[in-house]
Amino acid sequence: MTVSISFQLNGTSAQLDVADSQLLVEALRQHGSTGTHIGCDTSQCGACVIHVDGKSVKSCTMLAVQVDGKSVTTIEGLTQGQAEDMHPMQQAFKQHHGLQCGYCTPGMVMSAIDLVNHNPDPDEKQIREWLEGNICRCTGYHNIVKAVKHGAQMMREV
Amino acid sequence: MAKTGIGEAVARREDYRFLTGQGKYVDDINLFNQAHAWIVRSPFAHATINSIDKDDAAQMPGVVAIYTSEDFSGAGGVPCGWQVNNKDGSPMNEPKHPILAEGKVRHVGDPVALVIAQTRQQARNAAEAIIIDYTELAPAIDMKAALEPDSAVIHDEVGSNLCFDWELGDKAATEAAFEDAHHVTRLDLINNRLVANPMEPRAAIGDYDSSTGEYTLYTTSQNPHVIRLLMGAFVLNIPEHKLRVYAPDVGGGFGSKIYHYAEEAMMTWAAGQLKRPVKWTAERSESFMSDAHGRDHVTHVELALDENGKFLALRCNTLANMGAYLSTFAPCVPTYLHATLLAGQYTTPVIYCEIKAVFTNTVPVDAYRGAGRPEATYLIERVVDVAAREMNIDPAELRRRNFIQPDQFPYDTPVALTYDTGNYEATLDQAMEAADYSGFEARKREAAARGKLRGIGLSCYIEACGIAPSNVVGALGARAGLYEVATVRVNPTGSVTVLTGSHSHGQGHETTFAQVVSDMLGIDYDAVDIVHGDTAKVPFGMGTYGSRSIAVGGSAIYRSVEKVISKAKKIAAHLMEADVSDIEFENGEFKVAGTDKATAFGDVALTAYVPHNYPLEELEPGLEETSFYDPANFTYPAGTYICEVEIDPETGVVEVMSFHASDDFGNIINPMIVEGQVHGGLAQGIGQALLERCVYDEQGQLLTGSYMDYCMPRADDLPSFSVDTTVTACTHNPLGVKGCGEAGAIGSPPAIINAVVNALSDYNVTHIDMPATPMKVWQHLSNGRG
Numbered sequence A: 001m002t003v004s005i006s007f008q009l010n011g012t013s014a015q016l017d018v019a020d021s022q023l024l025v026e027a028l029r030q031h032g033s034t035g036t037h038i039g040c041d042t043s044q045c046g047a048c049v050i051h052v053d054g055k056s057v058k059s060c061t062m063l064a065v066q067v068d069g070k071s072v073t074t075i076e077g078l079t080q081g082q083a084e085d086m087h088p089m090q091q092a093f094k095q096h097h098g099l100q101c102g103y104c105t106p107g108m109v110m111s112a113i114d115l116v117n118h119n120p121d122p123d124e125k126q127i128r129e130w131l132e133g134n135i136c137r138c139t140g141y142h143n144i145v146k147a148v149k150h151g152a153q154m155m156r157e158v
Numbered sequence B: 001m002a003k004t005g006i007g008e009a010v011a012r013r014e015d016y017r018f019l020t021g022q023g024k025y026v027d028d029i030n031l032f033n034q035a036h037a038w039i040v041r042s043p044f045a046h047a048t049i050n051s052i053d054k055d056d057a058a059q060m061p062g063v064v065a066i067y068t069s070e071d072f073s074g075a076g077g078v079p080c081g082w083q084v085n086n087k088d089g090s091p092m093n094e095p096k097h098p099i100l101a102e103g104k105v106r107h108v109g110d111p112v113a114l115v116i117a118q119t120r121q122q123a124r125n126a127a128e129a130i131i132i133d134y135t136e137l138a139p140a141i142d143m144k145a146a147l148e149p150d151s152a153v154i155h156d157e158v159g160s161n162l163c164f165d166w167e168l169g170d171k172a173a174t175e176a177a178f179e180d181a182h183h184v185t186r187l188d189l190i191n192n193r194l195v196a197n198p199m200e201p202r203a204a205i206g207d208y209d210s211s212t213g214e215y216t217l218y219t220t221s222q223n224p225h226v227i228r229l230l231m232g233a234f235v236l237n238i239p240e241h242k243l244r245v246y247a248p249d250v251g252g253g254f255g256s257k258i259y260h261y262a263e264e265a266m267m268t269w270a271a272g273q274l275k276r277p278v279k280w281t282a283e284r285s286e287s288f289m290s291d292a293h294g295r296d297h298v299t300h301v302e303l304a305l306d307e308n309g310k311f312l313a314l315r316c317n318t319l320a321n322m323g324a325y326l327s328t329f330a331p332c333v334p335t336y337l338h339a340t341l342l343a344g345q346y347t348t349p350v351i352y353c354e355i356k357a358v359f360t361n362t363v364p365v366d367a368y369r370g371a372g373r374p375e376a377t378y379l380i381e382r383v384v385d386v387a388a389r390e391m392n393i394d395p396a397e398l399r400r401r402n403f404i405q406p407d408q409f410p411y412d413t414p415v416a417l418t419y420d421t422g423n424y425e426a427t428l429d430q431a432m433e434a435a436d437y438s439g440f441e442a443r444k445r446e447a448a449a450r451g452k453l454r455g456i457g458l459s460c461y462i463e464a465c466g467i468a469p470s471n472v473v474g475a476l477g478a479r480a481g482l483y484e485v486a487t488v489r490v491n492p493t494g495s496v497t498v499l500t501g502s503h504s505h506g507q508g509h510e511t512t513f514a515q516v517v518s519d520m521l522g523i524d525y526d527a528v529d530i531v532h533g534d535t536a537k538v539p540f541g542m543g544t545y546g547s548r549s550i551a552v553g554g555s556a557i558y559r560s561v562e563k564v565i566s567k568a569k570k571i572a573a574h575l576m577e578a579d580v581s582d583i584e585f586e587n588g589e590f591k592v593a594g595t596d597k598a599t600a601f602g603d604v605a606l607t608a609y610v611p612h613n614y615p616l617e618e619l620e621p622g623l624e625e626t627s628f629y630d631p632a633n634f635t636y637p638a639g640t641y642i643c644e645v646e647i648d649p650e651t652g653v654v655e656v657m658s659f660h661a662s663d664d665f666g667n668i669i670n671p672m673i674v675e676g677q678v679h680g681g682l683a684q685g686i687g688q689a690l691l692e693r694c695v696y697d698e699q700g701q702l703l704t705g706s707y708m709d710y711c712m713p714r715a716d717d718l719p720s721f722s723v724d725t726t727v728t729a730c731t732h733n734p735l736g737v738k739g740c741g742e743a744g745a746i747g748s749p750p751a752i753i754n755a756v757v758n759a760l761s762d763y764n765v766t767h768i769d770m771p772a773t774p775m776k777v778w779q780h781l782s783n784g785r786g
């Protein structure tokens, strides 16, 4: 069955017709938000992490119909309202070489921002534990941890 | 101004698009009127196909076409790119690898039918309605059992499951050395089967333009030109000028995206049949059963030593799993990328190695980060460590006694390679200092006070990168050359476009290569663009694998820049009415030696394209040069890794407390990127040592087919790393570089296992197979407690 949903997507209103069984990540990607990636089929990898009403979720664990009336932010929406071209967390990832192939990166950044929203000054252990649901095969996490620490500091200073 | 030259840690220019969600991976591409494919795969490891009934499925909503093997009768099989010969000189067994299974399935995941529909969901639904009647056959899963005469035979035309039986080294001399040895250390070990698992699953889109007869394949590949060559020439019979292969942003590869896969041929062919684009994207569980796997060796190794601990001889015997079919590089991994590295960093005078490659009812096995070299390093560095313990010599000291010395280079090993340069003691010293090797006993006591067993382990690895030269690899069985190609195009207004055959899928070539070119030309870094991944743009290329990009691809770029400068000097000489031998090029300016006459690079570029004042009788206009760089030798990065682990004796959990890597990569272009490559390699190597293992049950069912069962290293499994480098510049390429992509994955597994065994030294443990999971460690602990 097809259902019409309307929600805020990166600050603008979006109307989509979706199958009632369609996963949110697929609906977003079909709508053109291809910055949100699919890395697995068991909700393990975190490549699909976005924010729904400001909280990080794996968008492969939600149905598209569940965001009706809600506010969704994807990696493409992060730069909005930022003075710089990129959100401080994005800048920190670049500065500390926290990405290589870039495939896990949108999910990593979205998770990291939610961590800092909860815990403005996380230590290494807290960062590693929080990011346990985001797999990166390229970086060995070392530079991601550095980036998140510095990104948190920059977010505190904003 | 930001420093952007060779040796600077320039932040990557590719990051902005990835960080803002603007990367373009294959699955992000959607073409007008595109249909979607779903592939029906075998649920059995080994079975005959009695019948395929697609009638009901063909009536399902949205179905466009359903294809089975008969439809591909005009196509060739998936080719293998490397031929290894048996001991007696006869060629290896090379059974056909069909695009879709012909009469028989040989591994779980073997493709049987291709369903194409308007949407992916419709294709998937229809796939479930296809009725396939199978008769299950006994499978051959375990390598040893697969070689027994009573084993099921996977390829009837081969008659057994032996792919090849190969040897390297002087058998008689090795045996003689063992007879005279003071001490012999023996070890049986398993190099565990792994799944590469780049985070982006494989995907492919075929497209066909009936007005021109041109095909385009969008694919997740590390080497689009190689795919064009293999698929065009051997599978689909499409001439290269009618076939474009484009690998846009690719989300990691680690080897698994080198190979030509059947899905690429299916999509390209189907697009031609249907005259519309056809797209396929793997689900992760599909990747687990269709991407080439890595490692999977079973080895017996022996090391002979004299009374001072000098290595006298090494011999080993390995079974190497090929899986059900030969993947593109598979035969060269246990042979030319493995046996040739068995000297390691040591002066072992004689070495003999036998390799039997075995077909099993499992996914094909091929190169995974390091490819053969991790297996070689693991067996050497494990047996050396055991020998050190048996002879009661400190493991670092034993290695030091056997190092090839700096004045011995170039050094001919007994296993066919010539190392050009190195200083192994320098890397060992640096690592021991950084890891505070001498302070270990104090840390061990402190850990013991907390109830933890602390262990230290080191490994000294060597690898051979930038596999070459073409005439040598040709003699060793490679069916292609292994050079690299670069075009440096100076545009009329002085900006530069570089077309390279090296593909970047995380390595940051767009940054590193631009650093090299802008530095050499003395122009702005932002004036240099790097183009890769598209056969329609880049003249040719062999692609990215074996840590070859900077050493081979970078050298090709270097050569082309040299040619550009040489031609530009002639133009500058004409402009300044000087003799070309008096022209010097420095910081982006051409000068007449001994005068103050100068002309800028941009002026020369413009003159080349607007040749009003130009030596037309001597030179063609334009400023663009292409090089095919075929290296004279491999490069030989080497290093020492030292780590410490703590084991909880109650649970068997191993925690990596510290990890230091000292590597000699030769000259370094971008140290930030190099460190990142080491980190990533370490994570994969530590993953192999502690977490990862691909498991088939006796029936050939893949037990580790998702991230629920296959244990990927996560952020909280790993420590932060300490990394440093020493430098001996490569002697035979112009940049003096060696490559850094695989080192971390090569050197780290034995360092970890050596540390784990060291931690268990009071429990009578001499070896533990990877991965050292809590259960395995706990079993060793309880056995050792008696």
Ligand code: FES
Binding pocket: A037, A038, A039, A040, A041, A042, A043, A044, A045, A046, A047, A048, A049, A058, A059, A060, A061
């Ligand atoms: S795609 Fe959502 S967790 Fe992997």
Ligand code: FES
Binding pocket: A098, A099, A100, A101, A102, A103, A104, A105, A135, A136, A137, A138, A139, B199, B251, B252, B506
């Ligand atoms: S950057 Fe490639 S998976 Fe994280």
